[in-house]
Amino acid sequence: MNAEIIAVGSELLLGQIVNTNARFLSVQLAEMGINVYYHTVVGDNPDRLRSAIQIAEGRADLIIFTGGLGPTKDDLTKETISTHLGKKLVTDENAMKSIELYFERTERIMTENNRKQALILEDSFVLPNEHGMAPGMCLTLNERTYMLLPGPPKEMEPMFLKFGHSALLGKMDRQDQIVSRVLRFFGIGEAMLETEIEDLIDKQSNPTIAPLASDGEVTLRLTAKHSIFETAIELINQTEAEILARAGQYFYGYDQTSLMLELTKAIIDKGWTIASAESLTGGMFQQEFTTIPGAGSLLKGGIVCYTNEVKQELLNVNKHTIEELGVVSAQCAAEMAENVAKLLNADIGVSFTGVAGPDELEGQPVGTVFIGISLKGQPTITEKLHLGGSREANRIRSVKYACHFLINALKKTQNA
């Protein structure tokens, strides 16, 4: 089976947004063993869309469309495919109900053009939209499969994972089992990790090893093919063991996990609670912590202390520490972590102080960061970082480093 991904939307051709949908779907299809030979982007224009469909039909037996399913006049993917394939548009009652419910729940008034979103291609298999209004759909005609997905990634991605993926699996004649596993590393650069395992990458064929770096993390995707599922798994296990023997100290988890998620697991294991005091990161640690459903019960809360006044008066940082050592100091980080844990009655206190940029502070260069970690019954730890990125990158990395240090510190208390 080979596929083409057609993204529909003038906003892509104007450069207002990037085609991340093509990337997401390409990764998914590669894992399923479906070759993607082309991506196409076309605007909200029926003639040019029709022409793109005809070209795709000449070179792919699976065509996945993203975008153009919304309520407005320039959303015309369904209409164009309907005319092209000679399949009528009919109202899907379930989709209609969920649109009406959405407007009821949000107490907003439904305009007539929203009804358009419940129309589906006759004879198609509906892919429900659990994060928006427009349903997706899948239709096979003349041995070619057409899948229509919405444009917004937060609707498209869960729809594909929950409904689209299995709809496609049913259409494939699968001879080879494809197994894929992502290993996640932190604290080592991509070039360095690649050097460590260069010989493994050079001799790779099954499984393949694909490194990817982003935001200070490096991942290795291992993908194995074999007619027997268990053998494919075994091939991956062997390669993983060889990799971890070289770089295991930087490994922190598999697949879709994150440092923050691993941290919440480590805290749950201890049955502890946490609080944070943030200057440099301005609340980013707490905000990311609480994006994880259920993490709220582990977080007592926290204090964002952007001014010296708040550090001193609300967080009780010693006046002499601030005046003599400065707020960008290990001592200040230590007091912030200890005091926020005390003040909020938490087992763990974590703190961030430093110079995010763009200007230096207290004579310290941009990228100087102190992280304080106070664990119940343990001496307080402080860590100093020298980061080299932009303001935002430095904040993001500081939060990741804090997770990394906290996970390691919690592991040590478990072993003790």
Add this chain to the structure above:
Amino acid sequence: MNAEIIAVGSELLLGQIVNTNARFLSVQLAEMGINVYYHTVVGDNPDRLRSAIQIAEGRADLIIFTGGLGPTKDDLTKETISTHLGKKLVTDENAMKSIELYFERTERIMTENNRKQALILEDSFVLPNEHGMAPGMCLTLNERTYMLLPGPPKEMEPMFLKFGHSALLGKMDRQDQIVSRVLRFFGIGEAMLETEIEDLIDKQSNPTIAPLASDGEVTLRLTAKHSIFETAIELINQTEAEILARAGQYFYGYDQTSLMLELTKAIIDKGWTIASAESLTGGMFQQEFTTIPGAGSLLKGGIVCYTNEVKQELLNVNKHTIEELGVVSAQCAAEMAENVAKLLNADIGVSFTGVAGPDELEGQPVGTVFIGISLKGQPTITEKLHLGGSREANRIRSVKYACHFLINALKKTQNA
């Protein structure tokens, strides 16, 4: 002149990277008044690349290629175009010299395949690469222009800006000036906004009106063409005035601004400071506020109060409020806003409490949010929202709504 952008690289089709080059070039070409009708992505395969070129020649008179100019075996863009157009590859002496210099400077040994990077298409105009080794090139044949650019964005972007842009300008017969302006709206859905201005969109031709929705915001991009610059501006001004007469109460700014940036401007205008108390949003407001450089001096700090204990003991929310009305209540939001302003000695207090999901809380459905706003010398305001998205979407929208309410509240104090 209309263009197609062809990105060459199997790493794009595997989803290892996103095609940000197409976005960058699209923005550049739109500003120059060149219509982009298609983006294509094709792998490192000469047959499929040749087929993509033939299709592009049938529908574009400018074809811009990115990628496939490097030293390795799978870099074959030049070779494929050379065969296709019947133009020989010849060594460019300047490019050869700069490659040799690069290896001298970095004290690395030059391998033979690096010489390949100095090859250019016969009769083409060379675009020097100041950030890498492979030069770009531009060639016009049979009234069609072919531009070849390297794949890495840090080489491609400066090359296009410094050399590619002017090479294209020379090939355009420029009669029209193109002016574009983005209007940003909040608090109104895309379908509703479109219904309000349906007749304007229907009769649109110059300027064109392109709506786009994301994360609860809607933008309208107005683009006008005219031989006289001032007239193009005037056409946009007229359409903008008509749109704002209908939906002006939802309009908040132009082009690349954000609600958070507009809020910081409004606070600077007053010479005030702000503090936040966040339950539902877990620090997201403060974190986003402090992403804006310089905003730190407006923010006293804040408290993330995830537990009732912290709300009561640190933030002094009345015990009876929590026990009788609940934490998901207007009264709790009001006290949180007032108390955080008092505690941190700020002129403005803003608070967030509610049910982000996935589970309901205190019998209130997911998406119920209360925002409290306390302005110095004013009665406290509370607002109730019913949001319908995912946990993360509800948090993002709550922060945007708070900015929206705060901007409006600050405007009223200015008028008073």
